[in-house]
Amino acid sequence: MAESRSDGRLPLTILGGFLGAGKSTWLRHQLHMGRFGGHHVLVNEAAETPVDNLLLAGAGRITVLAGGCACCAGLPALLAALRAICDAASGRQAGQVAGVLLETSGLADPGRIAAAIAGDPVLVRRLAVARVLVLVDGLHCGPQLATEPLARAQIEAADELILTKPMQADPVTLARLALTLRALNPAAALSAAEQGVPVPLPPEDGLMPFDLPPLGAGEPILPYRLDVGREDGWVALSTWLSALIQARGEDIVRIKGVVRTPAGRLLLQSVRRVVQPPEILPDDNSVLAGPPPEEGVIVLIGRGMDADRLARSWRRFGT
Ligand SMILES: Nc1nc2c(ncn2[C@@H]2O[C@H](COP(=O)(O)OP(=O)(O)OP(=O)(O)O)[C@@H](O)[C@H]2O)c(=O)[nH]1
Numbered sequence: 001m002a003e004s005r006s007d008g009r010l011p012l013t014i015l016g017g018f019l020g021a022g023k024s025t026w027l028r029h030q031l032h033m034g035r036f037g038g039h040h041v042l043v044n045e046a047a048e049t050p051v052d053n054l055l056l057a058g059a060g061r062i063t064v065l066a067g068g069c070a071c072c073a074g075l076p077a078l079l080a081a082l083r084a085i086c087d088a089a090s091g092r093q094a095g096q097v098a099g100v101l102l103e104t105s106g107l108a109d110p111g112r113i114a115a116a117i118a119g120d121p122v123l124v125r126r127l128a129v130a131r132v133l134v135l136v137d138g139l140h141c142g143p144q145l146a147t148e149p150l151a152r153a154q155i156e157a158a159d160e161l162i163l164t165k166p167m168q169a170d171p172v173t174l175a176r177l178a179l180t181l182r183a184l185n186p187a188a189a190l191s192a193a194e195q196g197v198p199v200p201l202p203p204e205d206g207l208m209p210f211d212l213p214p215l216g217a218g219e220p221i222l223p224y225r226l227d228v229g230r231e232d233g234w235v236a237l238s239t240w241l242s243a244l245i246q247a248r249g250e251d252i253v254r255i256k257g258v259v260r261t262p263a264g265r266l267l268l269q270s271v272r273r274v275v276q277p278p279e280i281l282p283d284d285n286s287v288l289a290g291p292p293p294e295e296g297v298i299v300l301i302g303r304g305m306d307a308d309r310l311a312r313s314w315r316r317f318g319t
Pocket of ligand 1: 106
């Protein structure tokens with residue numbers, strides 16, 4: 001099963017992309033199809049309450065690094081985790097690990113991660129960055145490219161770009177996005193995938209890429225944790241979250257969390273103002289990948305929020 005390179009180094013695939021671009025959804029499908037078999041999957045989330053691993057039950061070996069973005073505050077933890085995976089791959093798991101797949105947090109610049117690995121005297125001899133895959137949100141990427149330096153940096157760092165959510169996006173906008181991506185990173189392979197399944201890109205004839213303004217540094221995007229508690233508060237919670245998303249959808253880039261409801265445990269997700277139907281999680285934690293979910297906690301990722309004000313607003317609404 002082992003697939004290490006002829007120089008003995010383990011191949012590392014970095015899977016990046018902006019908040020909510022569809023990294024876990026895409027990876028879930030690849031694992032289901034048997035791609036990345038034998039890979040150790042390493043999932044990084046900026047928030048302390050990890051959720052993405054819940055979608056990755058198909059991963060044989062999984063490590064979750066939560067509570068810090070792996071290209072900045074969480075970089076030492078990432079490098080330590082990669083060293084531990086390399087040690088295990090050449091020790092007790094010898095011959096069993098085909099490679100490493102790192103799903104970055106949506107706040108990470110994959111280029112910085114690749115550079116940090118190349119600059120690490122231990123890892124550079126044991127791990128080789130094989131491919132940087134960056135998923136680009138076909139629905140939300142247009143405004144992101146106009147305002148978020150990170151979204152552009154992620155695209156520039158890619159060997160391969162995959163446009164997600166193509167079936168929800170307007171074909172002309174999607175084609176213009178494809179042209180814009182080709183202009184930002186002409187060397188990267190470009191394709192589209194709906195829920196991880198490849199689909200053709202729309203025709204680009206006669207269309208122009210989007211004009212991208214020069215960007216300065218904006219206010220940082222940060223994770224906020226909100227304890228929402230009780231099972232009987234589910235209806236109030238969904239109403240409160242809908243109102244919050246409508247009012248602050250430009251600032252709140254991402255919401256995710258697991259709540260207990262009379263119907264079971266629900267995985268909640270939204271990206272900007274698009275709220276996904278909740279996914280029911282099995283009650284048996286042993287069939288889920290990685291650490292068991294923390295119930296009754298919602299992670300909001302965005303800018304300009306005040307955790308105390310959010311908590312007060314929810315308490316007032318939920319009681
Ligand atoms: N329609 C559609 N929805 C998608 C697709 N990919 C992802 N989604 C939805 O977009 C939301 C975010 O998807 P995730 O896979 O969790 O995104 P992510 O990039 O891992 O998110 P972060 O780790 O928070 O940055 C979820 O509600 C998904 O169901 C797609 O190809 N089509």
